[in-house]
Amino acid sequence: FYVTGRPPRWMPEIAKVFPFGHGICANGALLYDIHNERVLEEWAMPVENQIETVNRLRRSIPEISFAVEWHNYFLREKKYVPRWDVGQDNVGVDDITEIIDSPAIKIMARCSNQELNSDQMLRIAQRELAGVATVTHSNPHDSLLEISANGISKGETLSKIAARYGISADETVAFGDNPNDFSMLAWASRSWAMADGHPDAVKHAKFVAEPHEEDGVAKEIEQLLELPE
Template identity: 40%
Template sequence: MATTTSTPAGHDAVGGGRPRLVASDLDGTLLGPGGVASPRTLAMIAACRAAGVHVVFVTGRPVVWLDPVAEQTGHTGAAICANGALVYDAGRREVLSATTVAPADVLEAAARLRRRLDGITVALETLEGFRKEPDYVARYDWGRDRDRGDLATLLDPDPGVVKMLVRRETGTVEELLAVAREELEGLVHPTHSGPESPMVEISALGVSKAAALAAHAASLGVAQEDVVAFGDMPNDVEMLRWAGRGFAMTGGHPEAVAAADAAAPPSAEDGVAQVVEALLAR
């Protein structure tokens, strides 16, 4: 894992004034150890709200894992979930829009990967809940959403797949992602959000955090140059490149670091809050 260096508040490397929209990834970025928002982070979110600056959570998490964070932070605005496939109103707990992967594309993606690699298992995050092949080892307990079966059965009728999860218990996630990018180019969009699990996340072609954020910012009348974004993983790369100012967290994935304009201090040191505090003071 690469480590970057930054100024104490991580903000001197880029110019610009106060942002109109702050977009932040959650895990490893806005949230500290244990997935908890610190008092300083909570104060920063409140300061943005008081200043009329939009805050948008932009995460790979499914909606079901967004609600606890919204409750913890008091966030009632927009959240972009599932790497951009879902736009969610955290206050009303309502999905505003969804972009799904066609069942035929799910089946084709699985077939292509299995032709290259053994041990591939698949799960699906859908509009109807979590579904998985029998051999898929889930990282977390999904509660009641435990539909199991072969992939064709899980897709009939179409449950609205917002994200396809592909695991391989041997090898690294970087190796798996490299194969997925090669084999699935032009079909779907693969990425990953954490090195601790050998899992690649696959969305419909054209879906990304950046695409969803761009559309949401436009709906608010916020220009690209007035958006500040924070992230730490490959699934944040497009967003960091698109935003007027993109900050990668110190210690973040090399792809995120390369895509960003500057570094923010690590999440354990309230890096997002440090940078935003400085920007709000301008």
């Protein structure tokens, strides 16, 4: 399985490179047919939880702004400034709660002027959103949180889908480098934190792989498959 924080709109590029049929997208919120571009199953955040999430974080982090990700579109507040091309031209709204009217796969919360980094934001958000939503991030150098339905994570969904195929944690290999990978690293019995990843990743993984730029993933896979150098 390809397990990612990416939403479906970012998956066509993945389909060109990887042969995987299905992917777990949006940090566990979707089971997605990558090549047929079809959502197979979803675990979305209810409207009331979305609004409660926005209200709680706005009280605790006044500088924050929001965007919401659905299956195939993305809407943002005017103050939310993406750091990449979101692939859709929209000018945003003043208050994201004005347009929240259906379950969403992910909320993004950003401090656009980087008043706080992602780790600082995460500590606040985990306290404020306990029992309401699952919050994580995928870049400690940014100021961006990724928020899913309560209890949903890469690890939770991977374990659920693996069980359907009769695959246990002992038969699972996983690699990860950031907080949105931690649940997956903790669940898989053979998991590697990347040496150049988030410093807390090693607390959740069983092993440490060499950095990305030194082909750390490839080296571990070669050893697992006992391939000649």
